[in-house]
Amino acid sequence: MSFQIYIKLFEVIFPVFFIIGIGYWFGKNNPKFNTDIVTTFSGKIGVPALLFYSLAASKTLDFETFVKFGSFCFLFVASFAVIGMILLKILGRNIITELSPLILPNTGNLGLPICLFAYGEQGFSIASSIAAVIMLLHFTVGIFIASNKVSFKALVNSIPVYMIIISGFFLYFKIEPPKFLVNTSMLLAYSTIFLVLTSLGITLSTLRAKNVKSNIVIALFRLISGPCIAFLIIKYFGLKGYQAGVLFIQASMPSAILNFLLAKMYSKKMHADNIASVIVISTTLSFVTIPIVVFLALKYFS
Numbered sequence: 518m519s520f521q522i523y524i525k526l527f528e529v530i531f532p533v534f535f536i537i538g539i540g541y542w543f544g545k546n547n548p549k550f551n552t553d554i555v556t557t558f559s560g561k562i563g564v565p566a567l568l569f570y571s572l573a574a575s576k577t578l579d580f581e582t583f584v585k586f587g588s589f590c591f592l593f594v595a596s597f598a599v600i601g602m603i604l605l606k607i608l609g610r611n612i613i614t615e616l617s618p619l620i621l622p623n624t625g626n627l628g629l630p631i632c633l634f635a636y637g638e639q640g641f642s643i644a645s646s647i648a649a650v651i652m653l654l655h656f657t658v659g660i661f662i663a664s665n666k667v668s669f670k671a672l673v674n675s676i677p678v679y680m681i682i683i684s685g686f687f688l689y690f691k692i693e694p695p696k697f698l699v700n701t702s703m704l705l706a707y708s709t710i711f712l713v714l715t716s717l718g719i720t721l722s723t724l725r726a727k728n729v730k731s732n733i734v735i736a737l738f739r740l741i742s743g744p745c746i747a748f749l750i751i752k753y754f755g756l757k758g759y760q761a762g763v764l765f766i767q768a769s770m771p772s773a774i775l776n777f778l779l780a781k782m783y784s785k786k787m788h789a790d791n792i793a794s795v796i797v798i799s800t801t802l803s804f805v806t807i808p809i810v811v812f813l814a815l816k817y818f819s
Contacts (some may be wrong), residue, residue, distance in 0.1 A: 540718020563709030762818030
């Protein structure tokens, strides 16, 4: 049985890290490559299609489960925020501007494909519910943190946000989308997973780490606090099987790269550089922690 878990672990982890590696190799060999077209396609077409396919077109997800795991997502983000602000205060860092990489994990680029390979379509749908909430938080709380002011402009202009609302409508009224929409969104969704993983590798090839010692502490906090808080939520609410496993995996992801993009747009360069450093370190360390997290999820939450 334990040997089968190792085989499953390899089947889950290898495709994700291999594609990230392709992106990293490509980025190193093409340092001037502009990823804006990938980002634009993913944000305006790919991610909305992925959300529609994983939420509205899901055969295993209902509205109650969508709301349930969205609520769990708010809960673990709030927990990260409280502990994260204490850590930043101890380290003498800005407790607001540099908070985002501690509270908003990479549930999209990394979490979604890992949950898909680990638990199939049923796990993918729940993982998408969590990723959808994290995306909403990026365009609300994330921008507020980066700019130190409240703005809903990015939220209003975000196509994925509207797709979350549309998908919620389909789920709430139990409307089955037409087959041609399901097939189209499926093709776009799977192509988007490849593109965002490749883009992640390209981005990692250009980011650089600064203030390494303190940022290692912050990165380790992100990677260690995630599974610990997720485990407490799982135990308190009595989650079982793949539902518990998906929550455990998603909460354990490294810092999302979108944190850096927002910091670059709205924060001072010093804070943006620190956030980039945390992302690089946490993502690099996650090549060690993710296999451990997935192994524990498959062993205890299958």
